[in-house]
Amino acid sequence: MFHGLYALPDADTARADDLAARFALPRLSAPPADGYWLALGDTRLELVTAHGHGAVYADFVEGAARHRREHGGGSGQPVARAIGIKGGNRPSVVDATAGLGRDAFVLATLGCEVTLLERSPVAAALLDDALSRAAADPATAAIAARMRLVHADAADWLAALDPAVRPDVVYLDPMFPDTGKSAAAKKDMQAFQVVIGDDTDAGKLVAAARGAAKKRVVVKRPRLGVLLGNDKPSTQLVGKSTRFDLYTPSR
Ligand SMILES: C[S@@+](CC[C@H](N)C(=O)[O-])C[C@H]1O[C@@H](n2cnc3c(N)ncnc32)[C@H](O)[C@@H]1O
Incomplete structure (x- = not known):
């Protein structure tokens, strides 16, 4: 609880x-x-x-984020190719399931303007905290300036979006279970998964995202995971453990 x-x-x-x-x-x-x-x-x-182990926080300055910032695979990494980063092209992105902001941070590091939508007050507060630390550090301030946090449910937010400010890409990575049971989370993420719970309603986000994106919708899934929602992707980028399903906009 x-x-x-x-x-x-x-x-x-x-x-x-x-x-x-x-x-x-x-x-x-x-x-x-x-x-x-x-x-x-x-x-x-x-x-x-209460057990005192497994603290979870978002961080864009040190640890894995720092390693990714300094030694990451640049525009060749799968998430960058999935959203359409190529040459000088830097699509605007709405990350509609921001979580701890790791994917959003990779995209903002590569130069994309990213709006992070997060409905859980716990995850949103952790993100807000990480963003203020990133804004205060000279190594990450410019990246943090490209990341805007909105505490909202993405289905509502996307439906109410002003057509004049549609993003190029909507990115989805919900905690969507494949078998009714969640895959065992890494130890450090167990508390996060217990508190946030599964996003069993994630199927409806694909249609909302397709109505909002100007260029494409990208859904991150486990390599063998079921499709999100009823629509068939137009393309799939399959990696070792992760798959990106790409959908065209519906308008
Ligand atoms: C698996 S995590 C995302 C991890 C993220 N891609 C990262 O790199 O850290 C999924 C997150 O999406 C959020 N979420 C799920 N459905 C949502 C919705 N309809 N609107 C906003 N946030 C949502 C959950 O609260 C959870 O924090």
């Missing part, structure tokens, strides 16, 4: 109040004895458990 937001003694309380208000997170006066909660420390926001 998810409880809310707890600010550690060394945390900035104004920041905690701001996060709680913007993402409708209950403020906790003490760490709970069980379940999951967001803990704000002096450096970052984390999703933690």
